[in-house]
Amino acid sequence: MANGRNGNGDLNFEADLFKAADKLRGNLEPSEYKHVALGLIFLKYISEAFEAQRKKLEQEEFADLEDPEEYLKDRVFWVPDIARWSYLKDNARARDLKIIDPVTNKEKKVDIGGLIDAAMEAIEKANSTTLKGVLPKDYGRPALDKEMIGDLVELFSDVTMHVEGEKARDLLGRAYEYFLSGFAGAEGRRGGEFFTPRSVVRVMVEMLEPYKGRVYDPCCGSGGMFVQSEKFIEDHSDQQHVEEAKRQISIYGQERNHTTWKLCKMNLAVRGIDADIKWNNEGSFTRDEFSNTYFDFILANPPFNVSDWWRESLAEDIRWTEFGTPPQGNANYAWLSHIYHHLAPRGTAGVVLANGSMSSQQSGEGEIRRKMIEEDAVDCMVALPGQLFYSTQIPACLWFLAKSKSANGHRDRRGQFLFIDARKLGVMVDRTRREFTPEDIEKIAGTYHSWRNKDGGYEDVPGFCKSASKEEVSKHGYVLTPGRYVGAEDAEDDGVPFEERISSLRHTLKAQFEQARILESQITTNLLRLAE
Structure with missing residues (x-):
């Protein structure tokens, strides 16, 4: 970045910083290098936060600058x-x-x-309640180039040039999230296991609007759902009361990959987000860490079509009582059942799944889907465009579930389902990946809110959205693919009368047929000459 990596007025400082850091990694694989770079950003963040708190304490008459409690009470890590x-x-x-x-x-x-x-080690020891076993501690291994580490330390030292206090910490939080995204792109399929693209998460968060209550992700990866939930509150709250608004939500998550769990804990710490994130190597199906807890909002991007999830201990599980036992060879409906089970009485959920989940009839999935529809568990379905994800080219969709669709601050939508076909939205940001624009996100979320809210002024838009009744869905065999319901987009009226347009098309077709006959005759003549 020219003239310093400070982010002051530069909206792309994260991208420039990532490019500069990526040049330093040499032959180190992205999957290994990400822990080196992200760990250093974390160290830089907590040090910035510590120094900012220290300056505040210097203004207080009786504050003890060397007392860790003076920092911890304000959710600032003590840094030795x-x-x-x-x-x-x-x-x-x-x-x-x-x-x-x-x-x-x-x-x-x-x-x-x-x-x-x-x-x-010193930071973990001083903040053992929150950070024990979380931070990477293999920078001293002989295989790691110490010149590269020194270069990174100096590179990250420039991030907050001319920027102080809370602004500096926010820049580091942005940098951490951008680096997660950059490494996910570099790792491809493996990267998608820990990171859901931000524009997809933004769609889900803007639709669910998690202002107040418990937020949960049963396969939380690096914590992107939680970061964007708090970002939503920041964007939609009075700036003087943002911190108070943030305290209105509680965050819970579970992750079975220990390395990814560490990334999540650091990501949330960099953002100053308090959360209860559990880890075990068995996962949310076999060892549900929140088995007796119910949530107001659930956001999840579970791995698609997992075939080895089943354990005999799950045969009589309470989570399957609502819709039936999911097939043992595919976890898609196990995730939906797990998530629905954990919804509070008026809870809502957004789930990313493979497109096949909307129409599959295999191993009883069609019957489970029928029960979900009959019991009004499904609220909205969104078809997504391709190339949104790092991990897979499998077409994906969004399921939105609701524990209750009755009118309580909302329009009564019992027995109705909203279908949104967003496959034509988004822009290509590079050769392989697409993103939703802010306008796309507003269009999708705004359509959902106008349908769900009282006096929302919702209207069907051919080719994009359709409010369908339970009877209509039944006629389609309980298939939930939006394309079956939204129909074709209305053709633009160019003012040409129908009869005149048909006549013009007939003349064009006739001319094309004539041209085809001439070409056929010429080809036949040339073939005969070759045969002589």
Whole structure:
């Protein structure tokens, strides 16, 4: 980035920063390098937050600057001397630095990699309730280029040039999220396992509007659903009361991949988001960490079409009592049942699934879908365009579920379903991937709200959206593919009378047939000449 990576007035500083950092990784694989870069951004963030709090305390007459509680009470991590960014920056080229090991309390010599490991250990030790076992601590391994680490420390040191306080922390949060996105793109299919594209999440969040209550993701990846939920509150709240508004939601998540769980914990910490994120290697089906908890909003992008999810212990599970036991060879309807089970009495959910979930009849899926429709569990279906995701080219859709569709602050939509065909929306941001624009997001979410809310002024739009009755869905065999309901887009009226248009088409067709006969004659003549 020219003239400093400060983000001050530069909306693309994250992209420039990522490009600069990516140049430093050399032959290191993106899947490995992401933990190096993201760990350093995390260190930079908590150090910025610590220093900002320290400046505030300096203005207070009786504050003890060296008391960790003075920081923790305001949700700021305590950062020991050895982990403060200014110290790391001063020693970015260290080779034989003497430090006191935070684990053994003995003196040892380290390079910059070993110093960062010691910093991570010290931070975890000082904030064990929140960060124990979360931070990466393998910067000192011999295979990692210490010149590259030093370059990264100096690169990230420039992020907040001319920017201070909360603004600096927000820039680092933006950088962390952008880096997650960049690494997901670089890793392709594997990257999609920890990151859902932001524009897709924004559609879901804008539709569900999680202003107040419990928010849950049973396969939370790196926490993008939670980041965008809080971003929604920031965008739709009085700026003087944003922090108060944020406290109106509680966040819960579960993730079975331990490395991804670490990314999530750091991502939320960088954003200053309090959350209860559980990890176990069995997953939400076999070991549901929130089995007795119900949520107002659920957002999820579970892995598509998982075939090895079933365990015999799940045979009589309470989550299948509503719609029936899901097929053992595909987890799609297991996710829907799990999510619906965890909805509070007026809870709503948004779920990303493969398109096949809307129409499959295999292994009883059609019967489960029929029961969901008959019991009014489905609220809205959105068909998505291709190339939105890093992890798969399988066409995807959004399911929106509702525990109750009766009129309670909303229009009574019992027995009705909204279908939105968004396959023509979005723009290509590179050769392989598409994104929704802000206008696309507003169009989709606005359509849903006008349908769902009282006096919303909803109207069907041929080719885009349709409000269908339970009887109509039944006639379509309980298939939920939006294209079956929205119909074709109205042709634009060019003012030409129908008879005149048909006559013109007839003349055009006649001329094309004549041209085809001439070409056929010429080809036949040429073939005969070749045969002589």
